Amino acid sequence: MKVHYSTINVVGNNDDDINDGACLFTSSLHHHHQASHSTYHSWLVEHPSALGTFDRMMKGAKGKRVVVFLDYDGTLSPIVDDPDRAFMSDEMRSAVREVAKYFPTAIISGRGRDKVKEFVKLSNVYYAGSHGMDIMAPPKPLIKSSCDAKYNGVVLDKKCSEVLFQPAKKFLPTIREILAKLVEKTRKIQGARVEDNRFCISVHFRKVMEEDYGLLEDKVKSVVDNYPGFHLTEGKKVMEIRPSIEWNKGHALEYLLETLGHNSTSEVLPLYIGDDRTDEDAFKVIRSRGEGFPIIVTSKPKDTKASYSLHDTSEVLTFLLRLARWRKASSSSRSLFTTALVSNWFYGTTMAFGKVL
Numbered sequence: 001m002k003v004h005y006s007t008i009n010v011v012g013n014n015d016d017d018i019n020d021g022a023c024l025f026t027s028s029l030h031h032h033h034q035a036s037h038s039t040y041h042s043w044l045v046e047h048p049s050a051l052g053t054f055d056r057m058m059k060g061a062k063g064k065r066v067v068v069f070l071d072y073d074g075t076l077s078p079i080v081d082d083p084d085r086a087f088m089s090d091e092m093r094s095a096v097r098e099v100a101k102y103f104p105t106a107i108i109s110g111r112g113r114d115k116v117k118e119f120v121k122l123s124n125v126y127y128a129g130s131h132g133m134d135i136m137a138p139p140k141p142l143i144k145s146s147c148d149a150k151y152n153g154v155v156l157d158k159k160c161s162e163v164l165f166q167p168a169k170k171f172l173p174t175i176r177e178i179l180a181k182l183v184e185k186t187r188k189i190q191g192a193r194v195e196d197n198r199f200c201i202s203v204h205f206r207k208v209m210e211e212d213y214g215l216l217e218d219k220v221k222s223v224v225d226n227y228p229g230f231h232l233t234e235g236k237k238v239m240e241i242r243p244s245i246e247w248n249k250g251h252a253l254e255y256l257l258e259t260l261g262h263n264s265t266s267e268v269l270p271l272y273i274g275d276d277r278t279d280e281d282a283f284k285v286i287r288s289r290g291e292g293f294p295i296i297v298t299s300k301p302k303d304t305k306a307s308y309s310l311h312d313t314s315e316v317l318t319f320l321l322r323l324a325r326w327r328k329a330s331s332s333s334r335s336l337f338t339t340a341l342v343s344n345w346f347y348g349t350t351m352a353f354g355k356v357l
């Protein structure tokens with residue numbers, strides 16, 4: 001059997017895979033564990049836990065508009081072997097629902113938009129699929145007036161309340177062609193799985209035997225090399241084929257901020273939680289804005305543009321619940337304050353008129 005070492009480094013470079021290899025000696029496992037534990041702790045100094053620093057983060061958010069962006073796989077649902085079974089827990093769903101009651105909230109995923117919507121099942125959030133190449137959002141102020149507007153891949157829905165933004169639309173027929181070829185070429189590789197994400201394609205190798213990784217990569221490259229308008233990127237045990245346009249999760253974040261009417265840098269704080277390489281584009285955008293909260297989900301040290309971290313999806317859940325609670329408490333204290341002001345004003349006014357009602 002051919003042993004082939006991948007050139008795009010798809011092997012062993014995926015951060016959720018730290019415990020994938022079996023370790024025969026308990027003591028070496030113990031030492032490895034201790035070492036990675038201490039490296040993680042020193043990495044945490046640079047990327048503090050968003051739970052540990054929650055109060056400080058929210059102090060900076062007072063009086064500003066927080067807009068929440070969430071990745072799906074590895075953030076709202078744990079990584080599992082079968083991509084079709086990456087379900088979100090009911091607890092996580094209700095936490096996202098709560099957050100979306102208080103903050104404009106969008107899910108930006110590598111999945112097809114319909115697929116991620118099917119998993120999340122919430123109507124009070126915005127969805128961007130295919131790594132941001134398929135966005136359903138409110139219309140841009142500039143095209144709001146004309147309901148039949150078609151502008152740069154933008155199509156308004158019937159109610160004119162949302163628009164579909166699909167900057168890679170013209171690539172669709174070619175994507176279908178590539179998809180069919182990839183399915184055919186990888187058919188015989190046990191465990192390989194091609195996923196149709198509409199404007200991009202995923203080739204999963206989580207269930208492929210390690211000695212077949214190289215073969216799979218060769219097959220995928222032999223298809224993609226014939227399409228100069230497309231390129232390969234990598235994620236967690238997945239190769240992704242995408243049209244080579246300048247559009248990623250970072251652009252999607254900016255687009256959503258703008259269409260939601262929240263693009264003024266100083267007033268708006270984007271909060272983005274994600275676990276994968278494609279989320280780095282969104283972290284970079286937040287960094288360059290100079291304000292906001294880029295939060296990475298990881299259980300081991302990672303080279304990242306994120307400023308904060310969460311260890312795993314259960315910490316994401318805790319963080320989201322806390323965020324909603326924080327907002328609820330601050331809005332109810334605001335409304336108590338308003339009630340007090342109003343009743344003072346009312347009492348003062350009625351007294352001034354010499355009557356107590």
Ligand SMILES: O=P(O)(O)OC[C@H]1O[C@H](O[C@H]2O[C@H](CO)[C@@H](O)[C@H](O)[C@H]2O)[C@H](O)[C@@H](O)[C@@H]1O
Pocket residue numbers: 071072073074078079080081082083086108109110111195197202204206235236237238240276278
């Ligand atoms: O941007 P995301 O929402 O994080 O999507 C990125 C990819 O996620 C999915 O694959 C990953 O999760 C699977 C389920 O846990 C796992 O089996 C796979 O190994 C991971 O790579 C999704 O299936 C891909 O299409 C997305 O591109």
